[in-house]
Amino acid sequence: MSAPRVLISDALSPAAVQIFKDRGIDVTFEPGLGKDKERLASLIGDYDGLAIRSATKVTAKLLGEAKNLKVIGRAGIGVDNVDIPAATGRGVIVMNTPFGNSITTAEHAIAMMFAMARQIPAADASTQAGKWEKNRFMGVELTAKVLGIIGCGNIGSIVARKAIGIEMRVIAFDPFLSPERALELGVEKVELDDLLARADIITLHTPLTEKTRNVLSREALAKTRKGVRIINCARGGLVDEQALADAIRAGHVAGAAFDVFTQEPAEANPLFGVENVVCTPHLGAATSEAQENVALQVAEQMSDYLLKGAISNAVNFPSITAEEAPRLKPFIALAEKLGSFAGQLTETGISHLRITYQGEVAGMKIKALTSAAVAGLLRPMLADINVVSAPSVARERGIVIEETTSESPGDYDSLVTVTVVTERQERSVAGTVFADGKPRITSIKGIKIDAEFAPSMIYVTNEDKPGFIGRFATLLGDAGVNIATFALGRDNEGGSAIALVEVDGPVPVPVLAGIPALPGVRQAKPLRF
Secondary structure, X not given: OOOOEEEEOOOXXXXXXXXXXXXXXXXXXXXXXXXXXXXXXXXXXXXXXXXXXXXXXXXXXXXXXXXXXXXXXXXXXXXXXXXXXHHHHOOOEEEOXXXXXXXXXXXXXXXXXXXXXXXXXXXXXXXXXXXXXXXXXXXXXXXXXEEEEEOOOHHHHHHXXXXXXXXXXXXXXXXXXXXXXXXXXXXXXXXXXXXXXXOOEEEEOOOOOOOOXXXXXXXXXXXXXXXXXXXXXXXXXXXXXXXXXXXXHOOOEEEEEEOOOOOOOOOOOOOOOOOOEEEOOOOOXXXXXXHHHHHHHHHHHHHHHHHHOOOOOEOOOOOOOOOXXXXXXXXXXXXXXXXXXXXXXXXXXXXXXXXXXXXXXXXXXXXHHHHHHHHHHHOOOXXXXXXXXXXXXXXXXXXXXXXXXXXXXXXXXXXXXXXXXXXXXXXXXXXXXXXXXXXXXXXXXXXEEEEEOOOEEEEEEEEOOOOHHHHHHHHHHHOOOOEEEXXXXXXXXXXXXXXXXXXXXXXXXXXXXXXXXXXXXXEEEEXXX
């Protein structure tokens, strides 16, 4: 049997190359190849593995040429440069290294905070130009200032600890941060509006998702206190850059420090040239230690998979063996979708996640199922999450995960129930897999219902009174939204009812806004699966 072949198309530490060689893998190291799309496409068909950083773009077209490719390893956390659905469709495992550069990124955010507070870049340029403008560069102390952290996960929590070390007061907004974890970190958990109103400095450490895009919008910036300073070392797109530039020029915001931008490479940006703005070219992970860590980690992970079949830190597949996969696959999809259902409805901090496995599924590898459920739960808020890292990310946020098994199947051969406990409520959703292999929802909040998951759905809770269905259907019909399926359930006659409706395509925002205005409707939420 020939040795597996791995192609490294971006700059990677020589130590990573040596790991592949030491483990008997035939490795080709061509840094810079990722920029030559045609040549990469001509070579990729001969390789089992592709190790990359951010320069190589793994498109569906490239994957079409990758006839033997089994695994893609990204040395770093972001996999925006990989077409995940296309890779999954071709059975290619996509791995990343989510924790290799956390300390480095956190340190860069702290460095940017000091540089901004003391105007170090501008003062350096002035002094080296032969000027001595001591009175021009009046800074501010960081001691006793309030640091507001948006996103207090792995990196955000490191920033919090370092800020507390320089005697700052730290408040944090993170829907997934439990009160217990906040207490352990020594931070005060707050709502976003409270953070905006109180923080002297705001730093962002959250992935870019539809929920977090422009979290610091023009409207949000208007809610901040006068003289606030903004740091973004997380993802471009979290801040409305034009609105921030305007706020600085208007004197409302005192300064900003950005390492990431909406468009990269950032050859032009609304923040460039604005006084009291510090900019760096996405250097968050740019230390020799971090580059070494992620390179070694991705080499080890890819080697373990190619030689042993072991899967770790995969963004598109759980840690299971080839023998277990056929039986587990539909239940993994069920668990992930049940978690996603709960996650899309959860907007406050989660304290507990309870998962109950009943019947045949209780005898399966439930750790993989639990990981899928946790990933589904967290993904609506944390885009860079995978089934392997999800449990550790949940623990970082103080979420307690409980698993219960029972051989008694109840009404089904197998039943999986996901219960999410937040600061305000407890919500359960249960489901099973029928003989056709398709996951189905069987109950929501204890109310029986029978519905398949679909790409676009609407979840409605309402009073069980005549007329709802007609008014709801009319609202959608008048807007040109077609109903594909309509599942209903209620706890008792005249009590609480739920509807889970599959529609063709996304629902326009004005239509969604009109549903809660219907008589008897308590809640309406769009769902995507």
